[in-house]
Amino acid sequence: MDLSDEALDRLLQAYREAVPDVEGGADFMPGLWRKIDARRKFSVRLRFWAQITASAAAVVCLLFLGLGNLPLDDRQSFYTHTYVDVLAEDDTPETQLYAEVVHVQNQGGQR
Amino acid sequence: MPVDFELIDRARKGDDAAFQQIVQSYRKRILGTIARLIGRPEDVEDVGQEVFVRLYLSLDQLRTPDVFEPWLYRLTVNAAYDYLRRQRRRPESRLADLSEQQVVMADAAAGAKARETEVYRSGVRDLVQSLLGQISEADRILLTLKEVEGLSLKELEAVYGVSEKVLKVRLFRARQRVLKAYNATEEARAKGAATQ
DSSP states (O other): OOOOHHHHHHHHHHHHHHSOOOOOOTTHHHHHHHHHHHHHHHHHHHHHHHHHHHHHHHHHHHHHHHHHHHHHHHHHHHOOSOHHHHHHHOOOHHHHHHHHHHHHHHHHHHO | OOOOHHHHHHHHTTOHHHHHHHHHHHHHHHHHHHHHHHOOGGGHHHHHHHHHHHHHHHGGGOSOGGGHHHHHHHHHHHHHHHHHHHHHHSOOOOOOOHHHHHHHHHHHHTTOTTSOHHHHHHHHHHHHHHHHTTSOHHHHHHHIIIIISOOOHHHHHHHHOSOHHHHHHHHHHHHHHHHHHHHHHHHHHHHHHHHO
């Protein structure tokens, strides 16, 4: 037997009457306030920890900023000359030795 | 039972006594709606408290007190929806044998006045809840609000924030699904009876 639209309406209306409004028990309001307090405390705790985390993050950022600046100064004092200047001034014994060897070899080849 | 704007305004400003008065005014109606939406008397108070907790925490977001009722209904719909979804995730064989319920209901509907009213009502409750249990939570809630709670399309428009046209389409589909669920159950019952 198919259920018609009208029969469905009647059935749902009967359902409305079969499930009346309920008042709730005596513990409804105290229970509600307990839940509200618990949520309030939770959100206060959450806000507290969020602030702590944000402060810690800010401190870490500042720390890294400081650390990033320190070596930058060293680098500036270390690179005081250009690459060409350094090559021109490079007069170490190793370079001289290398130049002498090349010179001797060239002379030997001519012979 | 509508409460006056001044009370809502006071509650918005953090007056707990005003909030308590609002809860007292709407408690019966909201708990009744939840009872018909979720169909589990043992969980009605829990869901009802959840609705009022959400109301308390979101009152400061209410722009004007005249949208208070749709706002409260929206919170009710959301809490019922969350509850029904959780229930669906942990299925529980709560439904009694539907064919038996239908027999009880059919007997009562046929006018067997000798039957107790409570038996009839229990049959109606079980039948409707088993039918609503076979459609989606969203369809179930919308259909219940319109056909059982008697909310008008205008009111539903304010609750859902969609046009009447969209609501009509959704309602039509929800009704079709319930009718289909009923017919499928009937067919299964007829087959079961034939094989016995």
